[in-house]
Amino acid sequence: MKEVNLTELEAAFQAKIDSEVRIEPKDWMPERYRKTLIRQISQHAHSEIVGMLPEGNWITRAPNLRRKQVLLAKVQDEGGHGQYLYSAMETLGHSRQQSMDDLISGKAKYSSIFNYPTLTWADIGAVGWLVDGAAIMNQVALCRTSYGPYARAMVRICKEESFHQRQGFEIMCVLMKGSEEQRAMAQDAMNRFWWPALMMFGPSDADSTNSEESLKWRIKRHTNDELRQSFIDATVPQAELIGLTIPDKDLKWNEARGHYDYGQIDWNEFKQVVSGHGPCNTERIAARKKAEEDGKWVREAAMAYAEKKKARKAS
Amino acid sequence: MSALNTYILRIADDSLILGQRLSELCGHGPAIEEDIALTNVALDLIGQATSLYEYAAEIQNGGKTSDDLAFLRLEHQYLNTLLVEQPNGDFGMTIVRQWLFDTFRLPFYEALQQSKDAQIAGIAEKALKETRYHWRHSSEWVIRLGDGTEESHYRVQEALNFLYKYVDELFYMDDIDKEMIEKGIGVDLESLRPAFNERLKHVLEASTLSMPAYEWKLKGGRVGRHTEHLGHILTELQYMQRAYPNLQW
Numbered sequence: 001m002k003e004v005n006l007t008e009l010e011a012a013f014q015a016k017i018d019s020e021v022r023i024e025p026k027d028w029m030p031e032r033y034r035k036t037l038i039r040q041i042s043q044h045a046h047s048e049i050v051g052m053l054p055e056g057n058w059i060t061r062a063p064n065l066r067r068k069q070v071l072l073a074k075v076q077d078e079g080g081h082g083q084y085l086y087s088a089m090e091t092l093g094h095s096r097q098q099s100m101d102d103l104i105s106g107k108a109k110y111s112s113i114f115n116y117p118t119l120t121w122a123d124i125g126a127v128g129w130l131v132d133g134a135a136i137m138n139q140v141a142l143c144r145t146s147y148g149p150y151a152r153a154m155v156r157i158c159k160e161e162s163f164h165q166r167q168g169f170e171i172m173c174v175l176m177k178g179s180e181e182q183r184a185m186a187q188d189a190m191n192r193f194w195w196p197a198l199m200m201f202g203p204s205d206a207d208s209t210n211s212e213e214s215l216k217w218r219i220k221r222h223t224n225d226e227l228r229q230s231f232i233d234a235t236v237p238q239a240e241l242i243g244l245t246i247p248d249k250d251l252k253w254n255e256a257r258g259h260y261d262y263g264q265i266d267w268n269e270f271k272q273v274v275s276g277h278g279p280c281n282t283e284r285i286a287a288r289k290k291a292e293e294d295g296k297w298v299r300e301a302a303m304a305y306a307e308k309k310k311a312r313k314a315s
Numbered sequence: 316m317s318a319l320n321t322y323i324l325r326i327a328d329d330s331l332i333l334g335q336r337l338s339e340l341c342g343h344g345p346a347i348e349e350d351i352a353l354t355n356v357a358l359d360l361i362g363q364a365t366s367l368y369e370y371a372a373e374i375q376n377g378g379k380t381s382d383d384l385a386f387l388r389l390e391h392q393y394l395n396t397l398l399v400e401q402p403n404g405d406f407g408m409t410i411v412r413q414w415l416f417d418t419f420r421l422p423f424y425e426a427l428q429q430s431k432d433a434q435i436a437g438i439a440e441k442a443l444k445e446t447r448y449h450w451r452h453s454s455e456w457v458i459r460l461g462d463g464t465e466e467s468h469y470r471v472q473e474a475l476n477f478l479y480k481y482v483d484e485l486f487y488m489d490d491i492d493k494e495m496i497e498k499g500i501g502v503d504l505e506s507l508r509p510a511f512n513e514r515l516k517h518v519l520e521a522s523t524l525s526m527p528a529y530e531w532k533l534k535g536g537r538v539g540r541h542t543e544h545l546g547h548i549l550t551e552l553q554y555m556q557r558a559y560p561n562l563q564w
Contacts, residue, residue, distance in 0.1 A: 052342035052350075059338045063555035063564035064382045065365045068338070069358060075341050076354040083347050121555060121564070171564075178562055287343065295345025297470065298406045301463025308462065 017218050022148040025091040033217055037147055038092050039108075040219065042099045045085035046110035048078045050103075050284050054118040055127060063121055070167055071124060077160045084156065088149040104289045111135075112270060113196050115278030122175055122182075126189035128168015130197040133235060136161050137227045138201070146218040169238060176242040183243075190239070191247045198262075199270045201228040207267075232260050318494040320371055321394065322501055323435070324384070325491075325537055327367035328395035331385055332545070333416060334360030335552055336403055345406050352452060356413065359445040366438045386556040390546050391539035398481035400536070400544045407460055407470035411478055414453035414518070419485040420446045422510040423502060431499035454518045461522025472524050479527040484534040486511075 009028055016023065023029055052075050059075065062068035086096045102108035113131050118124060139161060142154040175186040202208060202224040214220040222230075232251075239246055250263035272278065337357035344350030368381035398416060403409045424446055427439035460467040486504045495501025519526060535541065555564070 049342075049347065056342035059341055060335060060551045061554045063559075065361065065368070065385055067564055069361055069365070072338055072341065072354055072358045072361065076351055076358065079342075079347050079351045079354070083351070086347070174563060178564075179559075181559065182562060291343045291345065294343075294405065295349075297464070297466050298345040298349075298460070301460050301467030304467075305459040305463045 014216075017146050017216075020218075022151065023146050024148045032213070033219075034092050036214060036217070036219060037150065038089060038094045040214075041085055041089040041092070041150055042094065042102070043109050043111075045082050045089060045099070046103045046108055047114065048082035048085060050110045050114045050288065051131075052078050052082075053284055053287055054114055054116070054280070055124060057118050058121060058124050061121070062124075067171075074128070074164050074167065077164070081153075081157045081160070084153040085150075088147075088153045091149045100288075100292060104285060104292060106276065106285065109274065111200055112273040112278065113193075113200050114284060115273050115281045116192065116196050117280050119192075120185050120189060122172070122185040122189035123193070125168050125171030125175060125186065126193040128164050129172055129238075130168070130190075130193050130235065131200065132161050132165040132168060134197045134200045134231050136165055137231045137234075141221045141227065144218075144221060172244070173242050176244065187244060190244050194247050195265065195269075196273075198228055198232070198265055199273075201225070201231070203267065203270070204265075229259050232262055236260055317374065318491045319432070319500065320374055321491050322495045323367050323371045323374075325394040327364045327371065327384075328393050329399050329416075330360040330367070331364035332393070332395040332548060333399040333413075334358075334364060335548055336399065336401075337409075337413075340403055340409065349406075353409070356449050356452070359442075359449065363438065363442045363445070366441075370434050370438070382556070386553050390541060390549055393536075393541070393545060393549070394539060395536050395545075396481065396484045396487070397533055397536045397542050398478065398484065400542060400548060401478065401481065402544060404474065405470060407467070408474040408477070410453055410456045410460065411471055411474040413449065414457045415478060415482055415515075416485070417446060417450035417453050418511055418514045418518075419482075419507070421450050421514070422507040423504070426502040426507065430501070435500060450514075454514075457518055457524070458522040461519075461524040468523065471522070475524060476527045476529075480529070480531055480533050483532040484536060487534055487537045489537070 010030055013023075013027075013029060013033075016027075023033075055071065055075050055078070059068065059071050062071050086099065089099060090096060099108060103110070113134075118127065136158065139154050139158050143151055143158055145151045145154065172186050172189075175182040205211060205223045205225045208224055211220065211223055215223070236246060236251065248263045250261065252261055254261045273281070276282075334357045337353050337360070340350070341354045341357070342350065344353055364385065365381055368384040371384055372379050372381050398412060401408070401412055403412075421443075424439045424443035428436050428443060430436040430439065457471060460471045462468070486508060488504050492501055492504065496503050515526075
């Protein structure tokens with residue numbers, strides 16, 4: 001058998017990436033590529049699952065029958081996204097159980113935005129519009145990511161997310177056309193969610209530790225700052241259209257750049273939230289832990305029953 | 316209020332209140348697949364309730380909307396059975412409650428499809444398709460948990476022992492039902508008992524669970540006398556409509 005050395009394998013791998021050939025589960029890949037993907041996909045899957053909590057917080061209090069159904073369907077979609085993403089992650093040899101354990105122990109991260117509370121009905125609008133809107137910027141790019149199962153999961157997810165983003169914006173539109181209290185509620189949600197939404201794109205390029213390699217391997221196709229800028233450019237006109245004020249006094253259109261300039265993001269707040277000190281980190285993890293623990297006897301029973309059934313069939 | 320209106324509200328309120336209970340669980344299920352499945356059931360139930368409230372609002376013809384009926388009645392004006400307002404408890408309690416309800420709803424909608432009221436028949440036909448899926452799902456879980464581990468068997472048996480006293484109310488009938496049966500609109504619930512009992516027995520056998528040995532029964536929901544739980548359910552359900560009256564959302 002011909003001995004293939006690591007350098008040759010890596011070169012062949014990079015050549016595939018460069019010629020836009022998707023990497024599939026059985027293909028050889030550098031260990032760091034696998035690890036980076038496991039980290040990113042599991043983080044993404046956890047964000048979907050933890051993201052069900054702040055929105056789920058309003059299902060029982062949704063203001064009318066239609067909104068209740070739309071919100072239930074949305075949160076259910078997020079669960080579905082979590083499910084395909086965990087499956088994509090499993091193709092890299094990392095189990096869902098391991099990944100859940102890592103979430104509960106705090107080892108695995110999820111999007112910092114879900115550590116903010118949903119205090120009013122308008123927050124459900126703001127989450128759909130801004131948070132799903134920011135997520136789409138990332139996810140559209142990920143439909144062309146180099147790892148096949150991840151890219152395919154993202155295609156399906158993106159279709160649903162853009163629907164959620166429109167629904168969120170529609171909630172905000174209705175509020176802005178409503179009473180003074182409703183408009184104030186919408187503006188308050190905007191004030192609280194705008195900056196955390198910008199932080200969703202991650203640290204600025206100068207400080208992003210994982211960016212360079214991810215770009216080389218085409219896991220990522222745009223830098224954090226590029227995606228953040230696209231989000232701002234797309235969202236500011238939408239806010240203006242319905243009469244919401246962006247809570248950034250430095251925000252202004254820069255004719256020369258063809259983009260909006262924006263103020264300084266509070267990276268200290270971001271670091272605090274990512275490292276576990278946001279307003280709801282403890283509550284979110286506690287809720288996941290409780291679901292995991294409360295479900296243990298159920299999962300064990302399902303397994304025991306499946307075993308019994310198999311044994312009966314065999315005999 | 317007409318008998319037809321009351322008849323519709325009784326069906327609608329069962330769906331709404333159970334849907335509301337299940338939606339409390341969204342994001343907290345024992346596994347993602349189950350979270351998604353229960354949310355789906357909640358969604359179907361709230362969809363059924365919506366169609367029924369729309370029809371009730373139409374026949375009342377008093378300017379009320381389906382949302383007014385769902386969100387703005389007083390506690391004693393809700394006509395759901397006591398079973399559906401019981402707390403979710405552990406997953407065993409949730410699934411046994413669902414299974415008892417689905418086992419009733421299945422023959423109920425089968426019969427209601429034949430209603431002479433075309434709107435009701437149409438709603439029943441659509442709801443029956445959903446209920447078949449719900450029933451299969453909840454029955455399979457009862458079997459799995461009953462015949463799973465010692466712990467799961469104990470938990471579902473306890474849930475059944477607790478909930479069984481609310482089962483009989485599903486078959487509650489009064490003058491409203493009589494009038495609806497005479498008009499060919501409603502279903503004679505007594506006629507559903509054999510099919511209900513047969514289905515129950517089949518699943519109990521497969522799950523190795525036993526029928527509770529007691530005889531007592533509780534009722535009251537169909538005439539607006541509820542357990543302590545309903546007031547709390549409504550506090551959440553109605554919060555926005557009560558805090559911000561007469562607004563569009």
